[in-house]
Amino acid sequence: MVVDVSLMFILIQSIxxxxxxxxxxxxxxxxQPLLYMSIFFFYLxxxxxxxIFPFGKKFAKIFEALxxxxxxxxxxxxxxxxxxxxxxxxxxxxxxGSLAALAHFSVKVAILTLWITQTxxxxxxLSTLITK
Numbered sequence: 001m002v003v004d005v006s007l008m009f010i011l012i013q014s015i016x017x018x019x020x021x022x023x024x025x026x027x028x029x030x031x032q033p034l035l036y037m038s039i040f041f042f043y044l045x046x047x048x049x050x051x052i053f054p055f056g057k058k059f060a061k062i063f064e065a066l067x068x069x070x071x072x073x074x075x076x077x078x079x080x081x082x083x084x085x086x087x088x089x090x091x092x093x094x095x096x097g098s099l100a101a102l103a104h105f106s107v108k109v110a111i112l113t114l115w116i117t118q119t120x121x122x123x124x125x126l127s128t129l130i131t132k
Contacts, residue, residue, distance in 0.1 A: 010051065017043055033094065040090055044083070052079060069118060077111045084108075 017039060025032045056075045063071035084107035091100035 010047070013046075014043075037090070037094070044086065048079075048083070052082075073114055073118065077114060080107055080111055 021032075021036055021039060024035050028035070056079055060071050060075055063074075084104050088100040088104040091097075091103065
């Protein structure tokens with residue numbers, strides 16, 4: 001029941017943020033892009049800390065039986081990719097499409113570097129199996 005109440009509270013907060021953005025767009029149209037961007041990032045940080053990260057921790061506990069780094073790497077990679085996609089879409093809507101693509105690409109490379117040690121180990125195991 002606590003989860004349902006907190007999710008309803010976050011939904012109400014989302015509606016309030018939307019209404020604030022509407023008021024800003026009518027009251028101060030020249031400052032609207034700056035205020036929209038700052039509210040977007042504050043709200044994204046809030047949602048990450050209240051919903052996404054706790055969900056990731058609970059989800060990681062489900063997969064504790066898997067070898068140690070894989071579940072955490074999968075969940076962390078998915079969260080990083082999702083956040084990167086949100087930010088890239090936000091930047092693209094603001095008119096910075098090339099910068100958004102570059103930022104999204106750099107996050108993809110960062111995710112790949114997180115997996116380098118596991119991939120190297122897997123390649124070594126596969127190569128010893130193939131050569132024997």
